[in-house]
Amino acid sequence: MEKLKTVKILKFYPEKCDGSKECEKACSQIHFKTDEGGDKSAIKIIKDGDSYKMHVCDQRGLCLDMCPVGALKRRKNGVIFLDKETCIGCQACVGFCPIGAMRKSKTRIEPFKCISCGACVRACPNGALEDIDVKIDDIKEVVYHKQGA
Amino acid sequence: MVEGQIPIEEYKTGNTKHKWDFNKLNFAHRIVAEYDYKKGEINKGYANRTLYINLESREIKEKKVTEDMKKKFTGGRGFGLKLLWDGIKPSTRWDSNENELIITTGPLCGATQYPGSGKSICLTVSPLKDIICDSNVGGFFGPYLKFAGFDAVEIQGKAKHDVIIIIDGEKGKITVETAPLEETDSHLLNEQLTHMYASEDNDKSRQKISVVTAGKGAKNSYWGCLNFSFYDIRRKVSRMKQAGRGGLGTVFRDKKIKAIVAKVESFTGISNNPANPNKIASVGTKLHREIRDLDRYQCNMRAVGTSHLVEVMDEYDLLPCENYRFGSFPKASKIYSPKFYERFTKIIPDGCWHGCTMACSKTVDGFKVKTGPYKDQKVTVDGPEYETIACGSNMGLWNPDWILEFNFYCDTYGLDTISTGTSIAFYMEMYEYGILNKKRCDNLELCFGNFDAVMEFIHRLAKDNKSEFITVAGKGIRCVKDWLKKNSWGDPLLIDDCGMESKGLEYSEYVTKESLAMQGGYGLTLKGPQHDEAWLIFMDMVNNAIPTFKEKAEALHYYPMWRTWFGLNGLCKLPWNDIEPANNAETEEPTKVPEHVQNYVEYQNAMTGWNITKDDLIMQSERCYNWQRAMNVWMGRGRRKDDWIPYRSMGPVTEVEYLSRKDRYNKLIVEKLGIKEDEVEKMDTINKIKLLYDYRQDQYQKLADAVYFRRGWTPNGIPTPQKMKKLGFTDKKILDMLQKAIDEDDIKGLNVWGGKYKKGEKPPSIDPKYWEKWKTL
Structure with missing residues (x-):
């Protein structure tokens, strides 16, 4: 398999966001076939004073080496994907994600995450979200630390 | 080794590859007993039945777990005690026909969200002690036994020929069949049976098998341990954890059990059907986060497992050196955790059950064996854990590779590293005082630090024809004490005071003189x-x-x-x-x-x-x-x-x-x-x-x-x-x-x-x- 070079991640333009959370609704539609957003969305828009912040997976892949059953893989398009058929719901990835981007909703034991599908980008009426390409080598991280670090 | 984000398919252990003719092995099997059972759901952590197998009468049946039993005995070891109370007599000894070998689970066993939730507890009447011994162990067997439908398995009687017991949760079938051609030593037998009983020839299927084995040493000594396997999809190795204490493996082999195989069709994070799965997930995630943030500043388990204890114990004068005579030693830094960290394979989720992010089950892969029947082969050594390393200091083996060799052979021969190490340390001290000598030790120079003699001793233990010394020595410190005293080879008080056993069981590795x-x-x-x-x-x-x-x-x-x-x-x-x-x-x-x-x-x-x-x-x-x-x-x-x-x-x-x-x-x-x-x-x-x-x-x-x-x-x-x-x-x-x-x-x-x-x-x-x-x- 040829080494992957780039992956799409989300870029956020807070100045364009009006907090209507259309992105969250679109995301929960993808993952849970509902437009509830909130806990069922992989992307989160959080109010930050007068502005907004985006909270979502940045595909760094730290979770890959955590999964005991190999349910997490970097796909051909570079995206970290959780196969919920293989997942045994241990929450190791949820607990170890340094930015809390691996999500768990109450409806099922297996977690879920952003798969860079672009639904949120399309759903945003103000163009506050954009898919951008980044080099995997620039973002990738490993969970294992040097002894005594 | 390359660090991180290696696709699972690309991991390499560098181990020696084996090829076996599985058809031939399978063809030699003869079915001794069979039992079909109805698969059932687990309810709030309990399968609500236990499995009884009698190898002599060939009876296999289910026993109901009552509410009263749960109330009084909770599960796990408690269930084991209850089953033993009903199954044995006060006069039952380890090799009595009615002695039972019991493997139990527990209501929380098999949950994946809270670290450390995959333990089995094994019980039997111990050969070392003539009373019940219990020993807990990781690996996938316990969870799979429960997911296959049973809170415990209870095995009574002895088989005539070597058998394997298959608990097939996929088909709902228990089979006891002879297995004459399979290997006996654990690292090989685990691999054979994992491949043989996996539904399909892939890692996912192999991960749904867990095997319990012992080995040649378990048969020929009182230190037999049980190896519980867990298939590692990255290393592609059937790894193992040990139920070490009390001679469980000796009873296992005395019953002529070569292996027990548990197999599941599938399972999820909520196969236990908990009353409140979200609560378990949230408590578990909280602990995962604690481990993520704090482990490296506390015990550093994720990096070095329990080996971090070596330097701590040495510093506080608690590390057993030369049969517990001293609590620290000038050479001890040679076996501190950094020495093992250099050898451990990194990056891998090393839990002995899914979801354990403490991940203390470290291995050294591609370890080149130096002695014995597997000389020059490359193997995965599971461990060493603190206790095994401290057996090294106890025997004066100040070389990490010697400890790895000791660890590997104890595991594959089915010997408890603790009992083996503590006993050899005692024999070494007796050798130093002249109470034992080369002649009395079957020509072995069992003095502190003699790695070759230690390994030779262990290899001889694994053979059926043994000298008087090897036979007695393999029965543990208490037996050797009696033997030394009977022969009037030394001051009886000195012998009693130096031999580190109580109730017949050898001490684990801490110096307790000042506490x-x-x-x-x-x-x-x-x-x-x-x-x-x-x-x-x-x-x-x-x-x-x-x-x-x-x-x-x-x-x-x-x-x-x-x-x-x-x-x-x-x-x-x-x-x-x-x-x-x-x-x-x-x-x-x-x-x-x-x-x-x-x-x-x-x-x-x-x-x-x-x-x-x-x-x-x-x-x-x-x-x-x-x-x-x-x-x-x-x-x-x-x-x-x-x-x-x-x-x-x-x-x-x-x-x-x-x-x-x-x-x-x-x-x-x-x-x-x-x-x-x-x-x-x-x-x-x-x-x-x-x-x-x-x-x-x-x-x-x-x-x-x-x-x-x-x-x-x-x-x-x-x-x-x-x-x-x-x-x-x-x-x-x-x-x-x-x-x-x-x-x-x-x-x-x-x-x-x-x-x-x-x-x-x-x-x-x-x-x-x-x-x-x-x-x-």
Whole structure:
């Protein structure tokens, strides 16, 4: 398999966001076939004073080496994907994600995450979200630390 | 090794590859017994039935788990005790036909969200001790046994030929079949059976198999351990964890079991059908985060496993060196954790059950074997854990690769590293004193540090034709003590004091000379000197937090009960206090790790739907703990004399030990025995050793008094019927048996306190038969 070079991640333009959370609704539609957003969305828009912040997976892949059953893989398009058929719901990835981007909703034991599908980008009426390409080598991280670090 | 984000397919161990003709192996199998069962759902952590297999009568049946059984025995080890009580006799010994080998799970076993939730607990009548031994172990077998439909498996009788037992949760079928051609040694047999019984030829299928095996050493010694496999999809190796203590593997092979295979069709994070899965997920995730943030600053388990303890123990004079003579050694830094970190394979989720992010199960892959039948092959060595490394220091093996070799062969031969290492260390000391010599040791120069002799000893153990020495030596320290004394080869007192066993079981690897509470933690136990009941050295010795007998006794009540609780539930103890919340030190009782205790309360409630408190957890354990002690009494043990410990664990036996810590012991004689400093200086060492000897022996007896009193036992260590009733037991058979034993003690005048109380000192109660005043319920 040829080494992957780039992956799409989300870029956020807070100045364009009006907090209507259309992105969250679109995301929960993808993952849970509902437009509830909130806990069922992989992307989160959080109010930050007068502005907004985006909270979502940045595909760094730290979770890959955590999964005991190999349910997490970097796909051909570079995206970290959780196969919920293989997942045994241990929450190791949820607990170890340094930015809390691996999500768990109450409806099922297996977690879920952003798969860079672009639904949120399309759903945003103000163009506050954009898919951008980044080099995997620039973002990738490993969970294992040097002894005594 | 390359760090991180390697696709699973691309991992390489560098191990030697094997090719076997599975058709040929399979073709030689003959079915001995079969049983079809209806697959059922697990309900709130319980499969609600256990599996009974009799290898002699070929009977296989299911036994129902009643609500009363859950209430009184909780699960895991508790269920095992109940099944043994119903299945064996007081005269049952390890090789009796009716002896049982039991593997149990527990209501929390198999959950994936809370780290350390995959333990099995194994029980049997031990060859080393003639009483019940319990040993807990990781690997996938326990969870798979439950997901296949059973809370426990109970095996009675002996097969005529080597058999394997297959618990097939996919088909709902139990099969016992002969297996004449398979390997016996664990690392090979695990691999064979994992491949043979996987539904499809891929890693995903192989991960749904777990195998229990022993090995050639288990058959030929009393130190047999059980290896529980767990298939690692990255290394592509069927790895293993050990139920080490007490000779379980010896019983396993005596029953002619070559292996037990458990297989599941599939499972999910909620296969236990917990009452409240989201609660378990949230408590578990909280702990994952704690481990993520704090482990590297606390125990560093994720990097080096339990090997981090080597340097800690060496620093505090607790690392057993040269048969526990010393607690630290100048060469010890050669086997500190960084030496093993260099060798460990990194980056991998090294939990012995899914979701355990403590990940302490480290391995060295592609290790080139130096001796024996697998010489020059490359293998995966599971471990070494702290205890195994400390066996190295105990035998004077100051080379990490020697320890790895020792570790590998003990595992694959099915030998408990602790019993093997501690015993060899004793034989080495006897060799040093000339009590043993080359001639008496089957031409082996068993002196401290002789790696070649150690390995040769182990290889000979694994062979069927053995010399007198190897045969006796493989039966453990207690047997060798008797053998040495019978031949009048040395001072019997020296032999008894140096051989580190109690109740027939060899000590695990901590020096307890300066901690009275920990001497009790090893001696005043159910199964013998294993630190799974209590580890009080820091609390007692370093922090001096429990100075009085009463306080020590309270600790020897609470901690054994607390630690017993893990075994009732199918849990590992490590995630309780080998990771602590950041603010733990500021809590009222940091040593109990209150936040984690609360986690366990919530966890058990969320699984079972019960509404218990932290006090109820202790009560669950107290029931089983007392039941097991009562069973020891039933089998003719469980008295004060059986709680004897060798003096080596209390203080300096020899001059070299005294002199090596002279200032410490001189000071002690001045402070505790009231002898003036200049007089102590003038005394010769032998006399000082004798003074300390009498003082510390008496301290231990006083501790036993306080502990028995706290536990509601007679001064001779028997649980009283009144105590059993308080715990909710009404079984007339056990209550009458205890009363009878107490009455017999009375006739022999044994219901009196054991300490010598001087003026101003008081025994725990003026009336030694204090329990008779309790109101009966």
